[in-house]
Amino acid sequence: EKVTGKSWAELFRARVADPCDMPHTFYGRTPGTTQPATLKETTRNPMLAGGAYSTLHDYAHFLQMLADHGVYNGKRVLSEKAVREMEKDQTGDQPLLRASNDRLGRKSHYGIGEWIDVETPQGRTIQVSSPGAWGFRPWLNLDRNLYGIIMVQRKVGGPIMNATYDPWKLIDLVHEAVDARPGGKTDPAAANKGRRRP
Numbered sequence: 001e002k003v004t005g006k007s008w009a010e011l012f013r014a015r016v017a018d019p020c021d022m023p024h025t026f027y028g029r030t031p032g033t034t035q036p037a038t039l040k041e042t043t044r045n046p047m048l049a050g051g052a053y054s055t056l057h058d059y060a061h062f063l064q065m066l067a068d069h070g071v072y073n074g075k076r077v078l079s080e081k082a083v084r085e086m087e088k089d090q091t092g093d094q095p096l097l098r099a100s101n102d103r104l105g106r107k108s109h110y111g112i113g114e115w116i117d118v119e120t121p122q123g124r125t126i127q128v129s130s131p132g133a134w135g136f137r138p139w140l141n142l143d144r145n146l147y148g149i150i151m152v153q154r155k156v157g158g159p160i161m162n163a164t165y166d167p168w169k170l171i172d173l174v175h176e177a178v179d180a181r182p183g184g185k186t187d188p189a190a191a192n193k194g195r196r197r198p
Contacts, residue, residue: 008027020072021073026053028053060147067140067145067147087111087142089119090112091110114128115128127141135153148174150170
């Protein structure tokens with residue numbers, strides 16, 4: 001905002017939302033509030049974590065862009081280098097002090113704007129996610145070239161997300177179903193062929 005003279009909403013719309021065809025996504029919650037601002041496009045100082053509103057279709061477009069290394073519908077949104085940097089462990093040996101119970105139990109690392117869910121012993125990232133506080137749980141599996149979103153409606157003050165369902169189990173079930181279908185990871189006929197993202 002200081003450099004460009006534009007608001008966060010204007011910058012997000014011009015640089016991310018419009019290029020990724022996300023007309024229903026905006027930052028509307030400000031610190032200390034639980035309701036979106038009335039004038040959503042003029043909200044100043046929005047909460048960057050837990051302050052956005054979106055739809056499944058909009059969010060899928062964003063994940064498509066990340067899966068395609070920063071390109072959406074043939075248009076470059078982020079550099080490939082930026083996407084790769086987001087997927088790298090930025091925390092190293094630093095201890096994880098605060099996170100959801102399921103995350104703490106996995107001793108997850110963090111990239112830029114996304115958690116590293118699964119990585120090889122050599123440190124190569126296999127899967128990332130960025131669970132939201134209010135119901136969205138997107139993930140991107142790089143080895144499978146697959147992404148998905150779990151969306152749960154949650155009331156403010158209600159049970160925490162992971163007390164309602166086990167997201168890791170649901171994601172594993174999705175992977176198993178995709179892998180087992182014709183052309184999937186466990187299909188011998190598809191072993192040496194490229195696979196399309198579902």
